[in-house]
Amino acid sequence: MKADVIVVGGGGTGLSAAIEAAAHGAQVLLLEKNPRPGGTTAMSVGSLTATRTAYQERAGVVDEPQHHYEDIALFSKDGRADNDTLRRVLTENVPETVNWLSSLGVQFLGPLEDPPHRKPRMHVVLPTSRSYIYHLEKHARKLGVQIVTNARARHLIVSNGEVTGVEFDQSGTTAVKAYAARGVVLASGDYTANPDMKRKYISDVAANTEPINPNNTGDGQQMAMELGANIKNADSHSAGLRFVAPANPSWISRIPPWRGLMGVVKFAIRYAPPALVRKFIMGFITTVTVPAHELFNSGAMLIAKNGVRIPVDKKAVVAELTKQPEGIGYIVFDRTIADKFSKWPHFVSTAPGVAYAYLQDYEQNRRDLFSKSDTLEGLAGLLGIDAVKMKEAAATHAAPLREAPYYALGPVKNYINYADGGLIISERLEVLDANGRAIPRLFAGGSVGQGGLLLRGHGHHLGWAFTSGRLAGKYAAQLSPRSS
Numbered sequence: 071m072k073a074d075v076i077v078v079g080g081g082g083t084g085l086s087a088a089i090e091a092a093a094h095g096a097q098v099l100l101l102e103k104n105p106r107p108g109g110t111t112a113m114s115v116g117s118l119t120a121t122r123t124a125y126q127e128r129a130g131v132v133d134e135p136q137h138h139y140e141d142i143a144l145f146s147k148d149g150r151a152d153n154d155t156l157r158r159v160l161t162e163n164v165p166e167t168v169n170w171l172s173s174l175g176v177q178f179l180g181p182l183e184d185p186p187h188r189k190p191r192m193h194v195v196l197p198t199s200r201s202y203i204y205h206l207e208k209h210a211r212k213l214g215v216q217i218v219t220n221a222r223a224r225h226l227i228v229s230n231g232e233v234t235g236v237e238f239d240q241s242g243t244t245a246v247k248a249y250a251a252r253g254v255v256l257a258s259g260d261y262t263a264n265p266d267m268k269r270k271y272i273s274d275v276a277a278n279t280e281p282i283n284p285n286n287t288g289d290g291q292q293m294a295m296e297l298g299a300n301i302k303n304a305d306s307h308s309a310g311l312r313f314v315a316p317a318n319p320s321w322i323s324r325i326p327p328w329r330g331l332m333g334v335v336k337f338a339i340r341y342a343p344p345a346l347v348r349k350f351i352m353g354f355i356t357t358v359t360v361p362a363h364e365l366f367n368s369g370a371m372l373i374a375k376n377g378v379r380i381p382v383d384k385k386a387v388v389a390e391l392t393k394q395p396e397g398i399g400y401i402v403f404d405r406t407i408a409d410k411f412s413k414w415p416h417f418v419s420t421a422p423g424v425a426y427a428y429l430q431d432y433e434q435n436r437r438d439l440f441s442k443s444d445t446l447e448g449l450a451g452l453l454g455i456d457a458v459k460m461k462e463a464a465a466t467h468a469a470p471l472r473e474a475p476y477y478a479l480g481p482v483k484n485y486i487n488y489a490d491g492g493l494i495i496s497e498r499l500e501v502l503d504a505n506g507r508a509i510p511r512l513f514a515g516g517s518v519g520q521g522g523l524l525l526r527g528h529g530h531h532l533g534w535a536f537t538s539g540r541l542a543g544k545y546a547a548q549l550s551p552r553s554s
């Protein structure tokens with residue numbers, strides 16, 4: 071197999087890289103290890119933060135990349151160093167990324183406020199993050215990108231010190247070789263599903279914590295490290311309790327992301343009664359949302375499916391829950407807490423587009439996560455928990471639950487959402503070796519090419535995925551072809 075540019079991975083980064091490489095005249099081969107492109111990008115909430123977009127302009131928001139660059143620092147309170155150069159690459163190029171995605175048919179809600187950003191900059195994709203993949207894949211195919219699925223890249227091929235191709239396994243055939251005349255772009259995501267890498271770089275608890283995306287095996291990081299590359303901010307990650315995603319997504323979330331249809335949806339969202347809008351937006355949420363820790367601070371208890379009450383402290387990951395069978399728990403509380411979490415400022419979770427979701431939003435629109443009964447025994451019965459254990463747990467809880475009716479939200483689980491450890495790269499997205507020299511013809515973007523960027527706050531990971539992908543694809547295509 072031969073191409074000008076080979077892209078490893080078909081998530082947001084890889085598809086963007088493939089499109090831009092093809093748009094710059096390259097013949098492109100994209101290897102995706104799953105049966106379909108998508109990756110974590112297709113499982114995300116879909117927020118993308120950028121300045122100077124057509125959306126900001128229409129909303130009359132005057133904003134600039136420099137302010138975005140400055141505001142990102144406000145999210146980092148632990149003193150960890152960011153990659154300043156790549157933060158500039160992100161903030162200066164992400165405006166064009168949103169306009170580029172829009173030109174391909176992707177539609178957004180927004181811009182929404184997301185403090186401490188000083189201006190509304192958050193754009194949320196409509197109807198779900200699968201829209202990114204739908205439009206990017208369609209466009210890549212239109213430009214002639216060859217997408218090979220069920221193809222897992224294993225090693226980079228090197229000749230005379232240059233990366234010349236990729237060795238991959240495909241549907242039972244091992245060590246298939248593909249050669250790239252111009253360059254290889256790694257876009258294979260993070261390592262949240264690789265217990266050995268998590269144990270080595272993060273912790274034992276992280277190693278035992280379920281990933282959101284079981285395909286994030288850190289292959290790109292490992293392939294480049296075989297050639298002397300290194301990863302930065304390897305322990306930085308996001309993990310914690312999340313509601314389990316619905317087994318059967320609502321009909322609303324299956325609406326195809328056609329441009330015309332999304333225009334109608336946007337119009338409806340602007341003018342429909344707020345209750346209808348909330349129902350609609352909550353129906354979009356197929357991804358896993360995060361219960362506010364404030365529920366526990368207010369006296370709610372966490373109980374595992376086997377009836378064991380789980381202590382919840384300030385740590386994001388409730389390690390005790392991970393040790394219980396299936397790792398499943400429920401957040402249980404009484405009427406007093408239910409009343410409190412029915413209005414601002416006490417929300418159950420944030421929700422894209424709605425901004426904040428309250429208890430009644432879950433009752434009306436996420437029945438898979440909501441249970442209510444006049445007695446604790448009744449609630450235990452609804453959840454399949456032993457009633458005696460439930461009553462015992464409630465009675466011995468630090469803030470005993472006394473006021474009927476009783477409520478439960480869940481199932482919840484600990485998940486590791488993403489790991490920030492990316493290959494160290496240059497501002498031209500070239501992968502660097504231990505001496506800081508570019509490994510010839512090797513590029514990386516998205517999570518595998520995060521290069522020490524922290525990307526805290528909402529909408530920066532996707533911003534980096536699409537932006538770095540676009541740039542890496544372009545730079546790879548612009549190299550002169552190898553002579554042999």
Ligand SMILES: Cc1cc2nc3c(=O)[nH]c(=O)nc-3n(C[C@H](O)[C@H](O)[C@H](O)COP(=O)(O)OP(=O)(O)OC[C@H]3O[C@@H](n4cnc5c(N)ncnc54)[C@H](O)[C@@H]3O)c2cc1C
Nearest residue numbers: 079081083103109110111115116117223259516517531532
């Ligand atoms: C629940 C959740 C919600 C999120 N919400 C947001 C949000 O709203 N906004 C935001 O900015 N960020 C969000 N993120 C983070 C964001 O989704 C990711 O950082 C981003 O999608 C990473 O893109 P990527 O292209 O690097 O990786 P991916 O999208 O994961 O793509 C990698 C692709 O490479 C493939 N692959 C892996 N190994 C190989 C191999 N060896 N050979 C071939 N193919 C391979 C994978 O199958 C996958 O398709 C969220 C993350 C999670 C888990």
